[in-house]
Amino acid sequence: MKLELTATAERHVLTIDAWWQANRPSAPELFLEELAVAFEALVSVPLSGRVVRVRGLRGVRRVLLRSTRNHVYYQVQKDTVTVMAVWSAVRGRGPSAGDLQGGRSKGRRRR
Numbered sequence: 552m553k554l555e556l557t558a559t560a561e562r563h564v565l566t567i568d569a570w571w572q573a574n575r576p577s578a579p580e581l582f583l584e585e586l587a588v589a590f591e592a593l594v595s596v597p598l599s600g601r602v603v604r605v606r607g608l609r610g611v612r613r614v615l616l617r618s619t620r621n622h623v624y625y626q627v628q629k630d631t632v633t634v635m636a637v638w639s640a641v642r643g644r645g646p647s648a649g650d651l652q653g654g655r656s657k658g659r660r661r662r
Contacts, residue, residue: 552594556634559653563637567621585616586637589623593634597627607648615640624651 556564564586571582592599593614600612603624613622624636624646635651 552597553631554590554594554634555631557636557653559650560634560636567619567637567639571619582616582619582621585618586621586623589614589616590634593623593625593632597632600625603645605645605648605651608651611635611651613645 568582572579575581598612600614600623603611603613605611608626610626610628611624612626613624615622620640622636622638622640622645623634624638625632625634627633636646638646638650
């Protein structure tokens, strides 16, 4: 199984990591460490995430990064897990289809 990030997801990761580094001095690497563990789990057990409804999209799943309180939104197709967004779980709402599709065509292969 391969893992890809859309351009949107890549931007989310960079933004969240920068915030985490600046605002969490006691654990500046926690977000990236937790994200790496989640990515490994998605590659091993891609259907483990909870299916969520997103109007206009099918097969969107999410997993929670418990320590940093972010959700990883993704889809599984054949031999690829595509991470579409990393979204704060405390926002009160999930991403829209537009948020998830924003960078679809510019995915970056991770594995």
